[in-house]
Amino acid sequence: MFFQFVLLATIILLPLFGAGLVYWVSSKSAMLRNYLAASLTIVTLILTSILYCFSKGEAIVVGYPFLSFAEIRFSINPMSALLAFLTAFIWTAATLYSFTYLKSSSNQGRFYAFLLLAFSANLGVFLAGNFLTLFIFFEILGISAYPLIVHNEDKKAFKAGAKYLVMVFLGDIALLMGILLYCKVTGNIDFATGIKGTSEYIKFIIFALMGIGFGVKAGVIPFHIWLPDAHPVAPTPASALLSGVMIKVGVYGIIRSLFSIFGPEQSSIVVGSIVIWVGIITMLVAVFMALLQENAKKMLAYHSISQMGYIVLGVGCAAYLGVEGALALGGSMYHIVNHALFKSCLFLTVGAVYYRTGELNMYKLGGLVKKMPIVAFCTLVASLGISGVPLFNGYASKTLIHQALAHLGHGGWVGLVNVLFIVTCGGTIASFIKLFTLVFLGRAPKKYEKVKDASSSMLVGIMALAIMVFALGIFPGRFWTFFILPLLKHLGYTGTALSSIRTVNILTLHDIQSLVISLAVGIFIFTVGTRYGLFHLRFPRWFGVNYWFEQFALGVYFLLHEESHLIEMHTSRATREIKEMIAKKGRSTEALIEGESYVLRSLIFISKRHVKKIYLRVETYIVARANYIIKSLWSGFLAKTYRSLSASETKKEFNLYIEDLNFSIFLILFLLVLCFVSIKLIG
């Protein structure tokens, strides 16, 4: 037990403190920093692989008391350990890759520090043993990814970063609410296999809140808007990690929350179908958008969203099917791993191309297969993986999800989902044909004559990932039995459900049929698209969610920052009035006091001769004083209102005295009203 605890603590704390260390070392020596970052990552990778050995059998839980009813707890189980290992693996590849990629970049110390911080947080999320811990690391991850995204510090990066932060915060809030509700309903915050004894409605609310929270991170439509902006602007290793690992955190969270709230036994058809539709829409829209992109990284980013759609679709199927849904969930988990591998690989290769050519626009590249053969080959492998071609890893997981779809039934909306699924597969294939042909085939432009293959430290990462893509594609069965099945058991699927999927045939006739169809669709889309220039189609801006988000943000901005001319005008008028009044004040108060004594004297003897005079005096007195009060009240009110509307106070000079007097008069009135009310009530 103690050993596991130390192991866990090391895994999470090593990158955490390593981050500080790296930042400190960074100012001393770049070399030392690189070695330190690399060794930290590799050591963590080794430790996670040791950790995986402990993950068989019952989950091991360690923690320390943090809040009442809630401790910070880590658990070692097949699912956590698998994802942690995956994280460490891809992180190592990306870290090695980045040494060359970022060679001439500024702020490298910050980059590596936050890279390690995010690493720690990411591991923390996957290893978390309850929702509190998960949330803690989730939020740290959210924040620590920001410096990675805005690393280039140009306008685009900041815009994307701001969008990212806003979305992440919204997501965090929803998530926190969901967790708190969960805590209130169940009395603890541990992962479970279904809440018992609560109404469906409450469960749905909790899941919706958590789903939004995680969905933002996972880039599920309509919360994806930050993703296509943020992933391309980040430096390539960071985008590889963002797309490869960090968005998995969201999906992982969705799976965790879904199974904690509903569990396999208490599945809900409603929730299942909602999730399925969210998944399918995400898949379809994102792949459609991906086809229209020129920027390679942006295209990959859209594909990330699309692939998340696959996973969410699988999760939805699992929720829909309940106990029977083990296959669908297994497919999803499988796809998480696969996507992590091939998408990171793709980002890294595209990054390598960018590193050599300085160009991300696919239409301006070409013929690089001869200049960068290894990169081209790795890209091909990863593309085949993502396209779902047999012998590469994507095929197995996609087929599993597709098979699970078949369990839903036939006809009706399920049929539509089926069709959309195949169309999406076709779209994916088309866009990767497009990527490969545009970038690597054809004739190279003149200026890329001297382009060499990527450097060795870059290639190490890329090749490691490509090999994994290939390896998983060749031995899907092994992977299934060793990694996915224990994981399913951990999530609450019992013996019968598991035994039926102990072996799955992924090369049935039906599967090959749909593969062929989707290949055909892909080629069709590609040829038609290139022939008729459909890939250059642009929709009006108001068509996307992004536009509305920006409009809203703009509105808020104007509300908060803009001064309209109207306000300016009114303010100046109020100021003038007050100033005039102050100019008069000196004389008028003197007159008021004098007038007062006169009025009081005259009131004793009212003779006819005096009546008019007295009247005039009294009138002047009252009018003067009332005027004074009313005017100052009103203009003070105006001034106050307008001032509070207009942004900067320093511009306008107000006489504070008058203003505060008004305030006090207001309060006096309030006091009087209070007095009268209380008299009425008591008397």
Added chain:
Amino acid sequence: MNQMVSMIPITAVALPFLIGIAIFFTGKNKKLMGFLSSIAALLSLALVSALYSMLVRGNMDVCCPICFGAGFTFCFRVDWLGLFFAGITSLLWVASIPYSIKYMEMKFPDSRARFFGFFTLSAATAIGVTMAGNMLTLFALYELLTIFTYPLVVHAETPAALKAGKKYLVYLLIGEMFLLFAVLSTPEFAGPRAFAKIGLISSEIGSKMLLVLFCSYIVGFGIKAAIFPFSNWLPTVSIAPTPVTGLLHAVAVVNVGVYGIMRVILNVFGIELVRSMGVGVLLVFISGATIIYGSLMALRQDDLKRRLAFSTVDYISYPILGLALLSPTALVGGLLLLVTHAFLKLSLFFCAGAIDIQTGKTKVSELSGIGRRLPFVSTCFAIGSLGLIGMPLTLGFVGKWYLWQGPMETGQPSAMGVLIAGAILCAFYLLYVVYVLFFKQSNVDFVCDLQLNWTMLFPIGAGVLMGLVFGIFPKGLLLLVNNVTMCYFGG
């Protein structure tokens, strides 16, 4: 509950008070002045910790009544609630002394004796308020606090500072007028050890009168806690020297307002009565409005200190909201957020002051690139901001965790909405500053000729560190806060 008569509470107030008076006569002797200021702060901290140990040992009230005549009793009494507030203030007072000495030396070399005299007096009075044993003592010290802070607000002696001082006084004194009315209308609270009882106010005086009294109390204390319609004074006085804005107007003074509201609801009316009167909702709306207003205004400020001041307006309403929800969990959350705010906002203000001293920049828009020039200060600012936002592993998160459970327990969706909106806006207005500090490109190249030494950096770092340490190991603090809540909610 047992009672224990001790002179420590009054000593903890009177001794720093007397030292504060002595500081006025130090004149040109700067060393003696600094020495006396630190001694006063350390003494009060020592005495407060002595009280803490007394309370822990016996779970007793520590009481010290001084009778001045029929119906006119001054009395000091310490219980968990009071000690909680006194502890925060005295701790941060000690932390802020080195900073203040250095800051004043650099920024306002003139009439420092006056400044430190009133600074000590204010802090001592703020601690005294929390140790008051009845409403009369509370009121008396409360008003003195207002008066003693006035010279600090106008310390710069510019027309703008004088104006701010005027505004400050008008707002607070009006509040005190209401408060006096309420205090006098509940003369049973002028007796000795009045706060030992809970819900002493008799509900026989009629529900309407109760409402009037409640409103008067809330307005009276609320103006100091900067609740919504009366919150504008707080940003205005951010013109004062930074130690004042930091310690007094972000910690001591506003906390005293919150403390007053807590006393009113927990002791004077009692949870049960407040619940049956249904005024909790009223308070929820007021504090909610304050949160929204404060954060929206903070978003618009370009002046860093004003932004932070509006952020104080926003943040200081969380404890009130936690109280208004009338649930123990929410109260725990509120109190924790109060501690968070005290530690971190102090640090943030001190960061702002340090930046001002170093570079002369006070506007947010001018701060770009400071992060690289002043890495320590800026990093502390960033961590402090994250802590206030409620990032996990900071104290802010712990507070948020408990506070957010409040509306769920009591079923008040509007409160939940306020919390959410507040959290988002808070993140916006604080993180924008961090963004400017670290990421925004600066066109202007500026010189940092003054070197900040540890006396200024230490309090900044200490505050942030406290926020982090308590955020990772909240058990001890939770125990204290639970002690406070248990006195009123039982169990």
Added chain:
Amino acid sequence: MSFVLHLPVLMVAVPIAVAVLISVLLTFKRNIAFVLSVLTMIFCLISSLFLMVKVITEGSFVYYVSDWPPPWGIEIFIDRLSVYMLLLIAIVGLISIIYSELYIKKVLDHQKIPFYYMLVLFLIGSIVGFVISGDIFNMFIFFEILSLSSYSLVAISGDREALRAGFRYLVMGIVSSLFILLGLGFIYSVTGTLNFTQIALRVKELSDLTVIQTGALLLIVAFIIEAAIFPLHVWLPKAHGKAPAPVSALLSGLVIGIGVFGMIKVVYYILPGVYPVSFVVFFRGLISVGIILGAIFALFENDLKILLAQSSISQIGFAAIGVFFFSYSGLMGSMLQLLNHAFAKSALFLGAGAVIYKTGFRNLDEMKGIGKRMPITMGFFAIGLASIASIPMTCGFVSKYYLCLAAIKQGLWGSVGAILLGGFLSLLYCLRIISCIFFEKPDSKVEVKEAPLKMLLPLGVLAFLTIFFGVFPRAAFVLIEPGVKEILGFLR
């Protein structure tokens, strides 16, 4: 200790005799006037201390001058409250006289100085007489002497403004004393006696109270004029503002307080319980308006001494409103406010005088930043302001606390509002002065030094007393608490 019984008469006789002596001696011994006056006041202070001991231990007593009982002889009635007033008079009188030595030398002509001391001693003697006299006619006589010396003191500098103020004061003062005479006639016509106790006894047997009520109204109106309560306050600002500073201190600290004490005598000693509710409500209303208006006038005033005088209108309203609450707390508040006003307002006028002595500045605008150049003087001044502004730990707070408590206990919400608002406005104008004196940048660069010790010491004593009675109000309770209970007993 039988000599103590004779002390009250001596306290009247000695100052007046010394005053006469000064006027006789003035042809050949000018400088002795100050010493004589100080000795006289020390005598008064010691006698009142003796009286205090006597009264605390044995309670109130009655003394017949030359052992002639009323209605023929002059009766002197000494109870705790009168001894309390005597103490205030002795302290403030002594302090003002000590203070005046330097100030008067600077302000007045050389020949006028002995007259000044003479008039002050007349003033003190007559105030003492007013306080201790046991019948209305003596009260009237001493009131006249008091008024005459006050008019003269106001006008003593002889410049135009002072003369005008003095004349205005004189007209109002004479009207007020004539009101007393008329009211006294009304009362005498029904009761046939002028002795307090006898009147109080006979009034209880009367069935028709109309004449008595008219008399009481006239007396109260007279004292309202004297105490400068709202509609009849018009004489006060100029009179107190233009008089020499120590005189202003005496007039503001004691003389208008004596007006309120006269009201207490009328309402509780002479004619207890004859007032219809409408009377009381009417007076309370007037006083409330006065409290607020006075403070508002003060808020807008620029001449420091006139500002202080305006504030006196407001502050004396606090003392007066307590009289009409007819309750323990109200009277306690009233008496404490008299003490507060005697010490604090005197300190303020003396402080303002110190500024005038050193710089000649009268307007607040000119005094910007003077607190830094005369820190001790202005520190004491600030303590006085704090008390006027009823900041806790000064006696101003204690008095207003009791007043407000009384008003709330009786549910007089209008008065509550007036007291709270008055307190708030007082705070505002006090802080306006403070901010001007201490925090604003000076326009001129005149070198100003601290006031001399002879002026600082009196100021310091007053400031100390103000704080002392704020922190230990019990010290004052020894006298006033039983005293107030005693006179409330007269109502039954």
Added chain:
Amino acid sequence: MLKASFSNLIYVVSMILFLIGFYAVAMRPSLIKKIIGINIMETAIFLFLIGIGNKKGGASPLVVEGIEKYVNPFPQAMVLMALVVGVGTTALALILAVRLFECENGEKR
């Protein structure tokens, strides 16, 4: 009514006098007229006081054998005292008036 007024003629007259004096004091701007008004008021009050002490057919309050009925001597004593005081005040008022006149119109002896 008329009879009542006649029987209390002295009071009615004194009140009228008092009001006349009061009018002069309050409304006339001239200082001398104010002083005269004061004196009229004083006189009215003296009259009133004497009226109080009066008894129909009473002799002057000197102890003479055989006369049982005296007017009340007490008010008369009071009036005497008040007269003295009144003279003093009038003198002071006149002095002030003269000095004011001098001040306002320069050294114009």
